[in-house]
Amino acid sequence: MYDSWLRLGFDTVRLGLEAQTVVALRLAKLSLGGAAAQIEAQRMVTEKVEAAAEAAMTLATGGTAERVVRDYRRKVRANALRLSRG
Incomplete structure (x- = not known):
């Protein structure tokens, strides 16, 4: 916490x-x-919708802002790593 x-x-x-x-x-x-650009655009939209739904569910089930920020940061770091490789 x-x-x-x-x-x-x-x-x-x-x-x-x-x-x-x-x-x-x-x-x-x-x-x-x-x-590749079209796939990335579709991935971006899908990820944003999923992340927002996940954050809402986290908060609705008693999760904290800390958890939401930590989950978002993990996803952002994974995307940065994936995109910087290729």
Whole structure:
């Protein structure tokens, strides 16, 4: 559990900065066009809908903001790694 709102704020800011990396990598991939870009665009939309539903379910079942931020950061890091490889 978060020991302060300040820590939650810092983790949320880090999530935002990490997400910007993914946005830049995705824009680069989308700018190339083709089948890979279309697949990435579809993946992006699907992931966002799934992540929002998962976050809502976490909160609805008594989960914390910490859990939501941690789950989002894990997904963002996985996307950054995947996109930076190819």
